[in-house]
Amino acid sequence: EVQLVESGGGLVQPGGSLRLSCVTSGFTISTYPMNWVRQAPGKGLEWVSHISFSGGSTYYAHSVKGRFTISRDNSKNTVYLQLSSLRAEDTAVYYCARDFFAFDQWGQGTLVTVSS
Amino acid sequence: DIQMTQSPSTLSASIGDRVTITCRASQSLSSWLAWYQQKPGKAPKLLIYKASTLAGGVPSRFSGSASGTEFTLTISSLQPDDSATYYCQQYNNFSWTFGHGSKVDVK
Numbered sequence: 423e424v425q426l427v428e429s430g431g432g433l434v435q436p437g438g439s440l441r442l443s444c445v446t447s448g449f450t451i452s453t454y455p456m457n458w459v460r461q462a463p464g465k466g467l468e469w470v471s472h473i474s475f476s477g478g479s480t481y482y483a484h485s486v487k488g489r490f491t492i493s494r495d496n497s498k499n500t501v502y503l504q505l506s507s508l509r510a511e512d513t514a515v516y517y518c519a520r521d522f523f524a525f526d527q528w529g530q531g532t533l534v535t536v537s538s
Numbered sequence: 539d540i541q542m543t544q545s546p547s548t549l550s551a552s553i554g555d556r557v558t559i560t561c562r563a564s565q566s567l568s569s570w571l572a573w574y575q576q577k578p579g580k581a582p583k584l585l586i587y588k589a590s591t592l593a594g595g596v597p598s599r600f601s602g603s604a605s606g607t608e609f610t611l612t613i614s615s616l617q618p619d620d621s622a623t624y625y626c627q628q629y630n631n632f633s634w635t636f637g638h639g640s641k642v643d644v645k
């Protein structure tokens with residue numbers, strides 16, 4: 423069974439940092455690109471970042487470029503999202519998603535709240 | 539960046555009704571268009587990819603089509619379990635954009 427489990431969310435002050443993890447199982451992660459998608463409370467979905475299957479290429483939404491960093495450790499079946507210089511508008515549930523023609527498998531999400 | 543205009547934002551329909559949701563892209567994006575269903579408190583679920591290909595395990599009452607920059611999700615016979623918010627998503631040049639969502643209420 424394919425599973426993606428996010429963790430690392432929590433309450434952080436504006437300007438702070440956080441690292442999210444997405445641990446996967448049930449498939450060979452090294453053969454799939456991966457993404458992070460977020461959803462602010464009561465709002466729609468926003469794509470955040472993409473990493474190629476090897477980790478050699480990364481892409482970001484304009485809203486997070488220069489502040490967030492995506493990475494992966496295929497030996498640990500894990501994808502990461504480092505969040506820095508956090509702002510109130512970064513408050514959201516963050517989902518990781520497998521990329522196979524579209525985002526075909528999703529985790530349950532982890533909530534990040536940016537507030538003083 | 540390509541913008542996606544999704545409509546309607548909300549709709550209410552009865553069991554057995556045919557329901558159509560539309561997404562219009564601000565420029566051509568070939569067929570890299572997907573549709574997702576999201577229920578409250580849950581992660582999105584992939585329904586359709588490449589504009590018209592049904593994802594595994596998705597009921598055949600869901601279908602997708604494309605005409606130029608206009609993409610359509612159709613539910614042929616609405617069921618109680620279809621109450622959810624539906625999002626389109628485009629992919630172009632390593633950038634992905636979601637529509638703003640269409641909330642479907644089953645009367």
